[in-house]
Structures are given as structure tokens and as C-alpha cells.
Amino acid sequence: MQEKGLLIVLSGPSGVGKGTVRKEIFSQPDTMFEYSVSATTRLPREGEVNGVDYFFKTREEFEKMIQEDRLLEFAEYVGNYYGTPVDYVRETLDAGKDVFLEIEVQGASQVRKKFPEGLFIFLAPPSLSELENRIVTRGTETEEIVKSRMKAAREEIEMMKLYDYVVENDQVELACERINSIVVAEHCRRERVQYRYKKMLEVD
Ligand SMILES: Nc1nc2c(ncn2[C@@H]2O[C@H](COP(=O)(O)OP(=O)(O)O)[C@@H](O)[C@H]2O)c(=O)[nH]1
Numbered sequence: 001m002q003e004k005g006l007l008i009v010l011s012g013p014s015g016v017g018k019g020t021v022r023k024e025i026f027s028q029p030d031t032m033f034e035y036s037v038s039a040t041t042r043l044p045r046e047g048e049v050n051g052v053d054y055f056f057k058t059r060e061e062f063e064k065m066i067q068e069d070r071l072l073e074f075a076e077y078v079g080n081y082y083g084t085p086v087d088y089v090r091e092t093l094d095a096g097k098d099v100f101l102e103i104e105v106q107g108a109s110q111v112r113k114k115f116p117e118g119l120f121i122f123l124a125p126p127s128l129s130e131l132e133n134r135i136v137t138r139g140t141e142t143e144e145i146v147k148s149r150m151k152a153a154r155e156e157i158e159m160m161k162l163y164d165y166v167v168e169n170d171q172v173e174l175a176c177e178r179i180n181s182i183v184v185a186e187h188c189r190r191e192r193v194q195y196r197y198k199k200m201l202e203v204d
């Protein structure tokens with residue numbers, strides 16, 4: 001039997017830098033993970049490619065995916081659906097590869113229920129004021145939305161206690177290094193190493 005890959009879930013409050021950290025991890029030539037491309041009903045931004053950044057869907061198409069149980073999790077976020085296609089995740093894990101999800105906190109809670117053996121990493125801001133700075137400087141939100149995001153962020157930060165690890169995103173490179181180290185350590189701790197030795201003993 002093929003040893004299974006590890007499901008890695010990176011989550012955290014809006015504006016903390018999940019997308020930025022994920023893109024940095026996947027821009028490294030020696031990245032150790034397979035990225036699970038999400039489906040969404042939001043419109044593509046300039047430069048975004050269907051099937052690479054997201055699978056862009058209409059609301060009808062997305063709702064059909066929900067009905068057919070083709071999503072591992074989904075959430076409605078600022079008026080749009082976002083979800084993780086389940087087949088890719090299962091097939092890739094079964095092939096022994098590690099799958100990386102970058103999703104908001106509601107979705108992460110759903111994944112926790114279905115994949116309790118996953119590795120859940122919470123990306124945390126250095127402070128609430130720095131989080132607000134990031135949301136404001138990103139420039140995609142009105143003042144009113146920034147306020148509601150900050151209110152939601154306080155509740156989202158409360159959820160960090162449900163995660164296996166908390167990584168501070170003070171500097172993007174450092175956050176990526178911490179995430180990579182956690183995954184390496186996790187593999188040593190879990191059955192992957194033991195499995196290799198078990199195989200070795202079976203052969204001898
Ligand atoms: N639950 C869930 N959230 C997702 C998924 N894909 C992306 N997200 C989250 O959706 C939020 C909005 O993403 P996006 O529209 O790309 O804008 P961003 O805020 O610039 O990252 C971010 O918090 C993402 O982490 C998914 O498949 N499921």
C-alpha cells in the first residue's frame with residue numbers, strides 16, 4: 001500500500017498574508033507540496049488564469065458542485081463562494097504527495113472535521129494594528145469593509161486555539177521557512193519515517 005501524503009491547511013484572518021505566503025512557498029523551485037486550486041464564483045482579477053489561480057465558476061456551476069458533493073469544504077466569503085475540489089485532494093494524497101490548502105477559517109473548520117489527521121497551521125499577524133494596516137494598504141476595501149473585516153478578524157483570531165501550529169507572519173520569508181520546517185518535523189513525527197523502516201524490515 002502507498003503511504004499517504006499529508007494534508008496541510010494554511011488559514012488565518014483576512015489580510016494576514018495567506019495568499020502572499022502561499023505564493024512565495026510555491027514560487028520556490030524546491031517546493032515540497034502540491035497546491036490544491038480552489039473553485040470560486042468571484043470574477044478573475046487581471047492576470048489570473050483559470051485552472052491556475054482558481055477554477056472560475058458561475059453560481060449555478062458552483063451550486064451543482066455542492067449538490068454533487070464534489071467539494072471537500074466551501075464557504076461564502078464577501079458575497080462569493082470558495083471551495084476545495086475533493087477529487088484532486090484525495091487522488092494526490094493517495095499518490096503519496098502532500099497537498100497544500102490556503103483557505104479562510106470557516107472552510108478550515110470543515111476540513112478539520114473530515115480530515116482530523118491533517119496539519120492545521122494558523123497564520124497570525126504581529127498585531128491587530130498591523131493587520132489593519134495590511135488590509136488598508138492592500139487597497140481593495142472601502143473603509144466600511146475594513147471595519148467589518150477587523151471585527152471578523154478578532155473572532156477569527158480566537159479560533160487559533162483549534163490549530164496545531166501558529167505561525168507569525170512578521171516577514172514573508174520567515175513565515176515560509178517556519179511553515180516548511182513544521183512540515184518537515186511533522187513528517188518525522190508521523191508514520192512516514194516509521195513506514196519506511198517497516199518496509200525495510202519486511203524486505204530483510
Ligand atoms: N473556504 C475556502 N476559502 C478559500 C478557498 N480559496 C481561497 N479561499 C479564501 O478566500 C479568501 C478570499 O480570497 P481571494 O478572493 O483570492 O482574495 P484575497 O483576500 O486577496 O486572498 C481568502 O481568505 C482565501 O484564503 C477555498 O477553496 N475555500
Ligand SMILES: Nc1ncnc2c1ncn2[C@@H]1O[C@H](COP(=O)(O)OP(=O)(O)O)[C@@H](O)[C@H]1O
Nearest residue numbers: 014015016017018019020134138169170171172
Ligand atoms: N509579512 C508581511 N509584511 C508586510 N505586509 C505583508 C506581509 N504579508 C502580506 N503582506 C501584505 O498584506 C496584504 C494582505 O495580504 P494577502 O496575502 O492578500 O492576505 P490574505 O490572503 O490573508 O487575505 C497585502 O497587501 C500583502 O502584500
